[in-house]
Amino acid sequence: MTEAVVDARNLLCPLPVIRTQDAVERMQPGDRLQVLCTDPGALHDIPAWCRVHGHRIIGSEQHDRNITITVAVGEKDN
Amino acid sequence: MAEQPKAVALISGGLDSLLAAKAVMEQGVHVEGINFFTGFCVEGHTHAIRKKDHKRPKRNNALWVAEQLGIKLHIIDVIEEYKDVVINPKHGYGANLNPCLDCKIFMVSKAHEWLKSHGFDFIITGEVIGQRPMSQRRDTMPVVARESGADDVLLRPLCAKNLPATRAEREGWVDRDALFDFSGRTRSPQMALAAQYGFEDYAQPAGGCCFLTDKQYSVKLADLWSTRGERRYEFDDIMLLKVGRHLRPRPHFKLIIGREEGENRFLEGYRKQFTHLKPVTHSGPLALLDGLADDDDLNLAARLVARFSQGRDAEQVGVEIVMPDVQPRILEVSPLPPGDVQQEWYL
Numbered sequence: 001m002t003e004a005v006v007d008a009r010n011l012l013c014p015l016p017v018i019r020t021q022d023a024v025e026r027m028q029p030g031d032r033l034q035v036l037c038t039d040p041g042a043l044h045d046i047p048a049w050c051r052v053h054g055h056r057i058i059g060s061e062q063h064d065r066n067i068t069i070t071v072a073v074g075e076k077d078n
Numbered sequence: 079m080a081e082q083p084k085a086v087a088l089i090s091g092g093l094d095s096l097l098a099a100k101a102v103m104e105q106g107v108h109v110e111g112i113n114f115f116t117g118f119c120v121e122g123h124t125h126a127i128r129k130k131d132h133k134r135p136k137r138n139n140a141l142w143v144a145e146q147l148g149i150k151l152h153i154i155d156v157i158e159e160y161k162d163v164v165i166n167p168k169h170g171y172g173a174n175l176n177p178c179l180d181c182k183i184f185m186v187s188k189a190h191e192w193l194k195s196h197g198f199d200f201i202i203t204g205e206v207i208g209q210r211p212m213s214q215r216r217d218t219m220p221v222v223a224r225e226s227g228a229d230d231v232l233l234r235p236l237c238a239k240n241l242p243a244t245r246a247e248r249e250g251w252v253d254r255d256a257l258f259d260f261s262g263r264t265r266s267p268q269m270a271l272a273a274q275y276g277f278e279d280y281a282q283p284a285g286g287c288c289f290l291t292d293k294q295y296s297v298k299l300a301d302l303w304s305t306r307g308e309r310r311y312e313f314d315d316i317m318l319l320k321v322g323r324h325l326r327p328r329p330h331f332k333l334i335i336g337r338e339e340g341e342n343r344f345l346e347g348y349r350k351q352f353t354h355l356k357p358v359t360h361s362g363p364l365a366l367l368d369g370l371a372d373d374d375d376l377n378l379a380a381r382l383v384a385r386f387s388q389g390r391d392a393e394q395v396g397v398e399i400v401m402p403d404v405q406p407r408i409l410e411v412s413p414l415p416p417g418d419v420q421q422e423w424y425l
Binding site (some may be wrong): 010012013014015017018021042044045048049051052053 | 113119138141142144145148149150151152153154155236317347398
């Protein structure tokens with residue numbers, strides 16, 4: 001299992017989603033991705049993107065403006 | 079074709095693309111969505127910046143549509159490539175700096191590239207003949223198909239019966255008789271179809287989903303090009319045009335003044351790149367100064383910023399001025415009287 005981190009701090013949605021999507025594309029099922037961001041919109045958009053693509057959110061933390069969302073990469077069919 | 083046909087749908091987050099994708103899914107086609115981020119998209123950024131908007135339900139409409147449909151959505155960053163569409167639109171602009179026809183051609187061509195690299199069979203859009211004055215007219219819809227290179231792999235399910243049959247119809251991937259013949263600006267057929275499909279909640283964008291259709295935004299972009307002496311922009315430029323009051327009191331500089339806490343916080347991210355001003359004796363906005371300013375200009379800028387502070391009625395307001403690589407200093411200024419803030423300064 002690979003763990004990776006994407007720094008999407010100071011980016012506004014949908015850019016954190018796009019950075020997440022681009023990182024997940026390079027990963028394998030079972031890998032974990034930590035997304036660091038500051039736009040609260042990411043708390044809605046990244047889980048929504050994960051739901052439609054079959055990935056799972058396994059952690060979501062917010063300290064002041066700093067948000068960390070952890071994604072477990074699911075199966076990919078194309 | 080023995081395999082299930084596959085279509086990629088341009089999903090804007092509005093009702094038409096939702097219905098177009100659904101109509102094709104109803105026919106047993108595998109559909110995935112694609113959404114392009116140009117930097118001018120209205121949703122997302124503006125909601126995130128302004129504090130007063132934090133109370134609104136925040137959702138990315140394209141993702142929401144994908145969830146309603148149960149399809150994947152691929153969001154593509156086209157910020158760099160899109161510059162050429164905005165700066166050199168072959169078919170010109172609409173009422174403002176909106177290059178709608180070139181934009182549609184660009185997006186369909188990008189969807190066509192995606193289709194080829196992912197082994198999909200055809201493209202779906204929510205276009206309706208006569209719906210938009212520039213990109214969705216009977217005479218311009220064939221231009222989109224032709225100049226995008228998509229030609230007859232482009233299916234517009236909502237008005238397909240008003241157009242020649244496309245490959246998806248000829249190959250039997252979709253039944254043309256089960257598609258639609260919508261036309262014109264009326265929304266009634268779409269609303270009836272939404273009800274038929276059971277969609278009760280959907281985005282109803284007022285004024286479009288692109289800042290380039292906004293008159294005030296276009297004025298600011300035109301001002302940016304005019305003062306730079308060339309038509310170019312960076313991503314940060316077009317973000318800053320969405321935020322704050324923009325005043326140009328002199329031809330060689332303008333001020334971007336935060337209107338509320340969320341905008342001030344957003345502008346703070348640009349402090350290292352710009353000369354910036356902030357009242358220190360009273361509560362007040364952060365302002366970025368874009369351009370060149372001598373001491374007289376800085377004094378005027380400080381008086382303007384004081385005007386928009388809580389010290390607007392005070393005799394003197396202390397305004398800190400921070401310039402890149404220069405020791406910060408504080409100017410004690412009298413706020414500019416309201417009558418001296420000229421209307422033509424506002425962009």
